[in-house]
Amino acid sequence: GENVEQHPSTLSVQEGDSAVIKCTYSDSASNYFPWYKQELGKRPQLIIDIRSNVGEKKDQRIAVTLNKTAKHFSLHITETQPEDSAVYFCSASIMGYGGSQGNLIFGKGTKLSVKP
Amino acid sequence: DAMVIQNPRYQVTQFGKPVTLSCSQTLNHNVMYWYQQKSSQAPKLLFHYYDKDFNNEADTPDNFQSRRPNTSFCFLDIRSPGLGDAAMYLCATSNRDDEQYFGPGTRLTVT
Numbered sequence: 001g002e003n004v005e006q007h008p009s010t011l012s013v014q015e016g017d018s019a020v021i022k023c024t025y026s027d028s029a030s031n032y033f034p035w036y037k038q039e040l041g042k043r044p045q046l047i048i049d050i051r052s053n054v055g056e057k058k059d060q061r062i063a064v065t066l067n068k069t070a071k072h073f074s075l076h077i078t079e080t081q082p083e084d085s086a087v088y089f090c091s092a093s094i095m096g097y098g099g100s101q102g103n104l105i106f107g108k109g110t111k112l113s114v115k116p
Numbered sequence: 117d118a119m120v121i122q123n124p125r126y127q128v129t130q131f132g133k134p135v136t137l138s139c140s141q142t143l144n145h146n147v148m149y150w151y152q153q154k155s156s157q158a159p160k161l162l163f164h165y166y167d168k169d170f171n172n173e174a175d176t177p178d179n180f181q182s183r184r185p186n187t188s189f190c191f192l193d194i195r196s197p198g199l200g201d202a203a204m205y206l207c208a209t210s211n212r213d214d215e216q217y218f219g220p221g222t223r224l225t226v227t
Contacts, residue, residue, distance in 0.1 A: 106158035
């Protein structure tokens with residue numbers, strides 16, 4: 001089955017710097033890669049996702065890149081702000097086939113701290 | 117607003133005393149999921165329903181059961197909670213092949 005590795009487990013940056021979180025996946029059939037942000041005690045919230053037919057997607061200060069050949073994808077946050085502090089989870093699934101293949105497989109998470 | 121609602125938000129139960137957590141949705145999604153999330157860990161899928169079809173993860177303990185009486189509601193039953201079952205329980209919904217929306221979660225404490 002699919003396995004998702006996420007690095008680093010913790011990341012501390014100064015406000016205004018960029019943050020990069022990297023994930024690798026094992027199943028080449030995976031074609032949907034959402035990223036979730038989870039603040040302490042709150043629900044995971046989707047912040048950006050990418051499907052395997054594109055290599056990059058950007059939404060304001062957040063971007064995600066996907067390298068299908070290497071089977072890795074990354075989250076980039078520019079001009080970080082203290083409110084970006086949270087745990088970020090990458091995930092992967094296989095869309096288009098239904099059933100359990102559509103279930104999300106999560107990485108273990110990255111705790112991002114943005115220092116003012 | 118369309119949303120995923122979980123009740124209660126906080127639940128305290130005694131060791132071995134059955135407990136039921138509920139989830140409802142106004143999104144009319146056909147898939148509903150139950151996750152268990154322990155501190156500093158990723159959400160772990162327990163089971164999901166695609167419409168009325170129940171799908172159990174292989175490593176979900178028999179102590180955990182689920183019911184989906186209709187499209188809008190899904191319940192998680194823990195028959196005999198142990199101390200190790202203390203966690204945040206997250207419900208999520210999606211349409212097939214689309215993003216998942218998470219509810220706010222129920223924090224379960226076992227005394």
